[in-house]
Amino acid sequence: MAMIQSLLIANRGEIACRVIRTARALGIRTVAVYSDADADALHVREADEAVHIGPAPTRESYLVGEKIIAAARQTGAEAIHPGYGFLSENAAFAQAVIDAGLVWVGPKPSSITAMGLKDAAKKLMAEAGVPVTPGYMGEDQSTSFLAEEAAKVGYPVLIKAVAGGGGKGMRLVESEEDFADALVSCKREAAASFGNDHVLIEKYIASPRHIEVQVFGDSHGNVVHLFERDCSLQRRHQKVIEEAPAPGMDAATREALCAAAVRAAKAVDYVGAGTIEFIADGSGKLSADRIWFMEMNTRLQVEHPVTEAITGVDLVEWQLRVASGEPIPMRQEDLTIDGWAMEARLYAEDPARGFLPSIGTLELLQFGEAEGAEGWGRIDTGVYEGAEVSPHYDPMIAKVIAWGEDRDEARERLGEMLADTAVWPVRTNASFLVRALQHPQFVSGDVDTGLIGRDGESMAQPPVPSDEVLQAAANAMLPVTEMAGFRLNAAPARAAWFLLDGEKIEIALTGEGSDEPVPSVLVTEQGQAWLLSPWRRDAAHGGADGSGAIHAPMPGKVIAVDVAQGDVVTRGQKLLTLEAMKMEHALTAPFDGVVAKIDVEEGALVQVDALLVQIEETE
Structure with missing residues (x-):
């Protein structure tokens, strides 16, 4: 089979741009798909061709497999790359792509199915000789029986939805008295999120580390690993900063862990890029007998750039070559670790306000650059200056990646890049990430998944300008x-x-x-x-200047409009209320006059200096 010549990317944002970049380097024509909200998105601009697939809600666009396959047929695309998220781990969609006569750039549908349910996957891994966390993964879902199994495992335990992911359908239970209520809550959430309320019981690891191994298989029976990543710095089960290799990993433990990952991939006849995720007991030195299989992600991972950075491999290129029928380009003995890499997820969110998403126009978007010859930096983004951060999708602005000769150099380089990042008026978590990189436990490499839960409040406090x-x-x-x-x-x-x-x-x-x-x-x-x-005396009147133009003093949301065009107003009379920075700000008339113009309505999101109301003096 010849190399793929045309590729549709069934995704959006930075991953779509990432795939397009490699495809272009290989001379492959690219097709983007987009919703109403993404008509002017970066991935649409960068692709050779783009097809509209529906309204902004994902269930009407990016999650509609029939529309994506139709777009591939319409444009003559030979293959579909799912990216990650959306339909990337949907076995039915993968099969539909294959049935349509298209090339699926991903694992076999049977592999996706085998690893899709946590309980079935754990049984399969145990049979393949992969260590699994102690617990119960059976069919009996009665409260009394599950409570007995939890007691056998020993508290604390985790109740986890078998079809779960992203932290949903998971409960930590500290004692027998709390088990029944936690089980009901977990099953209810699992049913609502995944349409499946079955759960498993798992021993809770008090100081858990999240360590995963990048694996890669081809259609010729070859499977290799590209070493491990540590993704332990998490907030509410979502990864924040990832690195490769893992701190404290000695050669013997690495060899045992990566060998187990390869066995796991071979057990499901895996083809393409995948990740075997493990949970490690971080209360002491890492050792193979204290690391257990957790789950497999049958797709490319968000954090794949750190693996690329330490191995020199382009994983997307490997995906496209393997999907074209080629063998894996390198043998296991040729793969080595060079230096250290870290990735931070830069989000449009406000840590000072509970990490609420921040939306609007990116009037300023300036990424910090890596300096010096001893290391390098990389930015993977799906936005540009002037683009809109939409409320419809994941609020990621970019992945900021740094490489260094060792861990300290990579960490310091990443911190410099984030510190030099400037975004306005959309808020970001950049300063939070800088503080996380400076946390003493992270500096020492002594990180478990609960670190941000314990100390995150101090990291989230916004800095004060010098x-x-x-x-x-x-x-x-x-x-x-x-x-x-x-x-x-x-x-x-x-x-x-x-x-x-x-x-x-x-x-x-x-x-x-x-x-x-x-x-x-x-x-x-x-x-x-x-x-x-x-500050002027009339600043108390909402940014009014001498002309009677009332401008927004800061980005915010209009929560009330108290006047209409043509109304007569007096000095100090409230015109509208703007909600910003956790506070309500009443904007008032600077002098007696008439409302000549109103440029906003209740519920509108406004940027700083936006004209809101125009007041004209009465004669």
Whole structure:
């Protein structure tokens, strides 16, 4: 079989862009699919061709296999790459692609099915000689019987949905008294999320580490591993920072772990890229007898770039070559580990507000760059400056990846890249990631999956901009004459009032002002961004200037509009209410007048400086 010549990517965002990049390098024509919300997305722009497949909701677009297969036929694509998420581990979709006469860039549907249910997969792994966590995985789902099995395993235990994933359908039970209620709750969530309420009982590991092995198989019976990754830094069962190799992994343990992963892949006749996930007891030194099989992801992983970084392998290229019928390009003995790599997931979310998603236009998007010859950095993204962060999909902005000669160098390099990242007005978790990389336990490599649960609150506190950064910005905003006025009339330590993201602060003035002052400055430091503007007496009126134009003092949501066009208003009268930074901000009329224009309605999301209301003075 010749190399695939045309490829449809049944996905969106950074993974679609990632696949397109390798396909282009191989001379393969690419086809993107997109929903209404993604009409101007980066993956659509970068593909050779794009097909609209429906409205924004995934159940009407990206999860409709018939539409995707029709798009492949319409464009003459030979193959479909599912990326990850969406339909990537849907055996029925994989079979439908094959039945349509197309090449499926992924494992056999039978392999997906074999690893799709946790209980069946664990039984299969045990038979293949892969160590599994002690527990119960049987058919008897009665409360009394499961409670007996939990007692045999010994508390604490985990109740896990057999069809679960992403932390859903999982409960930690500390004592026998709590078991029945936890079981009911877990089964209810499992049924709602997966349409299957069957659960398994598993011994809870008190200091768990999440270690996984990248495996790769071909249609010629070859299976290799590309070493391990450590994904222990998690928040609510979602990976935050991943690295390869795993800290504290000695050669003997690595050999045993990776050999078990290869046995697992061979047991399901695996073809393509896959990941065998293990749970390790992190309370002491890593050893093969304290690492157990957890599950298999029958797809490419989000964190695959760290494996590529330490092995020099392009895993997407391998996927395309193997799907074209070629053998794996390298033998096991030719694969080696070179250096260390770390990846951080940069999300459009606000850690200070409970990690709520942050949506809107990326008016500023500037990624930090890796500097120096001793290491390198990589950005995998699916957005661009000016793009919209949609509320419909995963809020990932980019994956930031750094490589170094050793772990400390990779960690420091990643921290520098994140600290130099600037995004506005959308909020990100960049500063949270910087703090996580600086946490003493992470620095030492002593990380378990509960670290953020224990110390995450301190990591989530937004940093405060340094005096030096604020002073430089303040000097750029005030004209020379105004600065001179401060110098003549103020105390020896000159200062002025400013608004920092809507909060009034005092800043010492250290310069002579600017010949061309600006109305506001975006301040960025440690991955955080703030809007700084001079405070005026009329700032209390919602950013009104002398013309009666009421501008948004910060990004937010309009939660109430109290006037209509043509209304007569008096100075200080409330015009509308803006919700931002956990607070409600009433914007009021700066003088007596008439509402000449209203540019927003209740529920609207607005960016900083957006015109909201125009007031005209009455004669």
